[in-house]
Amino acid sequence: MNYDNLTLHTDKYQINMMYAHWLQGSHKEKAVFEVYFRKLPFGNGYAVFAGLERIVHYIRNLRFGDEEIAYLRTQEENYREAFLDELRQFKFNGNLHAVPEGTLVFPNVPLVRVEASVFEAQLVETALLNFMNYQTLVATKASRVKQVAPHDVLLEFGTRRAQEADAAIWGARASYVAGFHATSNLRAGMLFGIPTKGTHAHAWVQAHDTEEEAFRKYAEALPDQVTLLVDTYDTLKSGVPNAIKTARFLQSQGKRMNAIRLDSGDLAYLSQQARKMLDEAGFPDVLIVASNDLDENIIEGLKTQDARIDIWGVGTQLITAADQPALGGVYKLVAREKNGEYVPVIKISGNPEKVSNPGFKEVYRILNKKTGKAEADYLALQHEADIKNGERIKLFDPIHPYIHKYIDDYEAVPLLQAVFAQGALVYELPTLEQIRDYHAEQKQIFWPQYLRKLNPEVYRVNLSTEAWKLKMDLIHQHQG
Ligand SMILES: Nc1ncnc2c1ncn2[C@@H]1O[C@H](COP(=O)(O)OP(=O)(O)OP(=O)(O)O)[C@@H](O)[C@H]1O
Ligand SMILES: O=P(O)(O)OC[C@H]1O[C@H](OP(=O)(O)OP(=O)(O)O)[C@H](O)[C@@H]1O
Numbered sequence: 001m002n003y004d005n006l007t008l009h010t011d012k013y014q015i016n017m018m019y020a021h022w023l024q025g026s027h028k029e030k031a032v033f034e035v036y037f038r039k040l041p042f043g044n045g046y047a048v049f050a051g052l053e054r055i056v057h058y059i060r061n062l063r064f065g066d067e068e069i070a071y072l073r074t075q076e077e078n079y080r081e082a083f084l085d086e087l088r089q090f091k092f093n094g095n096l097h098a099v100p101e102g103t104l105v106f107p108n109v110p111l112v113r114v115e116a117s118v119f120e121a122q123l124v125e126t127a128l129l130n131f132m133n134y135q136t137l138v139a140t141k142a143s144r145v146k147q148v149a150p151h152d153v154l155l156e157f158g159t160r161r162a163q164e165a166d167a168a169i170w171g172a173r174a175s176y177v178a179g180f181h182a183t184s185n186l187r188a189g190m191l192f193g194i195p196t197k198g199t200h201a202h203a204w205v206q207a208h209d210t211e212e213e214a215f216r217k218y219a220e221a222l223p224d225q226v227t228l229l230v231d232t233y234d235t236l237k238s239g240v241p242n243a244i245k246t247a248r249f250l251q252s253q254g255k256r257m258n259a260i261r262l263d264s265g266d267l268a269y270l271s272q273q274a275r276k277m278l279d280e281a282g283f284p285d286v287l288i289v290a291s292n293d294l295d296e297n298i299i300e301g302l303k304t305q306d307a308r309i310d311i312w313g314v315g316t317q318l319i320t321a322a323d324q325p326a327l328g329g330v331y332k333l334v335a336r337e338k339n340g341e342y343v344p345v346i347k348i349s350g351n352p353e354k355v356s357n358p359g360f361k362e363v364y365r366i367l368n369k370k371t372g373k374a375e376a377d378y379l380a381l382q383h384e385a386d387i388k389n390g391e392r393i394k395l396f397d398p399i400h401p402y403i404h405k406y407i408d409d410y411e412a413v414p415l416l417q418a419v420f421a422q423g424a425l426v427y428e429l430p431t432l433e434q435i436r437d438y439h440a441e442q443k444q445i446f447w448p449q450y451l452r453k454l455n456p457e458v459y460r461v462n463l464s465t466e467a468w469k470l471k472m473d474l475i476h477q478h479q480g
């Protein structure tokens with residue numbers, strides 16, 4: 001069994017549609033799809049785009065091998081052999097544009113645009129959404145943790161509670177993009193170059209006759225990175241005093257104890273008391289790590305309670321995005337080829353927010369030249385020149401168009417970058433460090449009111465007048 005081939009990591013209906021297109025001879029016609037989400041997760045003001053690196057590897061390796069073809073034959077007797085032969089030849093030959101990983105992104109903004117034969121474009125929907133929805137969700141959750149502890153060390157501890165192995169490693173990577181400093185998962189470290197960190201478990205203490213002995217042996221084994229878990233029996237009566245003894249022992253060896261870890265109880269109270277005990281014993285530089293089902297709200301609460309915690313280990317709540325376990329990113333057809341030309345298409349809904357934005361579009365981030373800050377994201381049809389030439393543009397609310405303003409003095413930064421051109425990779429994948437740095441820079445171009453974690457100001461995502469008119473025309477056409 002070849003577990004690595006992700007070509008059939010798609011919904012059956014995609015292959016069914018590919019088959020039906022092939023039968024009617026429309027499978028080579030071009031289609032343009034956009035990936036976007038409609039609602040921000042966690043009540044946050046922005047999301048952190050992630051998933052592109054995985055998408056790139058996936059697209060490059062798309063192939064229907066013998067196993068895939070043989071399996072498809074067993075799943076649908078209608079598939080003709082000639083169709084399966086066509087699949088054998090399959091390779092992604094389309095164009096794919098995407099915003100760079102680490103970009104701050106907003107509802108209804110196209111994050112990935114696929115322009116390819118309908119055959120190719122249909123196949124990749126499921127996997128693209130799978131990768132981007134999860135990784136963007138976890139990066140956004142991690143970013144919220146980062147917001148409440150911007151100057152502390154953040155460790156990703158989630159693997160044991162993650163929704164299986166892929167989620168653990170890509171979630172670790174997404175957390176690192178958003179500003180975490182290290183992961184406990186060594187495979188994520190090996191694959192992506194994320195720094196790794198680890199303390200020890202209760203099992204280490206339980207495996208010895210006394211806590212003191214356990215600490216001493218651990219310090220002897222790993223004298224350069226000693227972080228002792230102090231809550232196995234009694235944090236303040238036993239754990240911290242034994243840790244202090246170990247710190248003295250290390251000192252006598254010319255070494256320094258790194259930290260203690262608290263993993264239960266009232267973390268505010270215990271950290272304050274432990275801090276006091278460590279300081280009084282002459283160890284003001286021994287740090288305090290906390291873990292135990294932490295999330296951004298508990299960490300924020302602990303900070304307002306003056307908890308003396310330097311390092312946060314965050315697992316379950318982060319890796320599972322526990323308070324919102326899915327991002328609702330969608331993949332919508334916006335244009336299709338007809339008689340050699342693109343015609344825009346729309347998806348109508350009773351809910352105005354769910355009506356899709358038709359047409360082959362570009363995305364611009366409008367920066368105010370005076371302040372350098374982002375004013376809005378602006379979706380324009382591809383041919384529109386005024387925005388490209390920096391001419392005066394009108395920004396208006398697409399649902400309430402009478403709310404509007406004009407702007408002249410702006411820089412329009414195109415967000416979608418070419419990743420594949422006619423099937424060839426034309427994008428130099430940035431290193432993870434570059435992505436993480438770029439993400440940190442991204443936060444600087446937004447006013448803090450868009451970034452706050454509770455009731456943030458809504459960032460504008462606007463359609464150009466032409467894109468808006470096109471949408472209205474298509475709505476009227478379909479209603480008429
Ligand atoms: N001062 C505090 N303010 C707010 N939340 C806290 C504070 N101290 C701890 N917490 C959080 O409260 C929750 C309480 O955890 P839990 O019910 O597991 O108790 P515990 O003492 O950790 O028990 P256990 O030994 O089972 O781990 C955890 O999510 C923890 O992070
Ligand atoms: O709480 P999380 O945010 O998910 O962080 C990871 C948790 O995993 C470990 O606990 P576990 O009970 O699995 O083992 P241990 O306490 O015996 O180490 C660790 O002690 C953390 O509490």
Ligand SMILES: O=C(O)c1cccnc1
Nearest residue numbers: 157184197198199200313
């Ligand atoms: O290193 C740790 O302390 C750790 C790692 C994974 C999960 N919980 C704790």
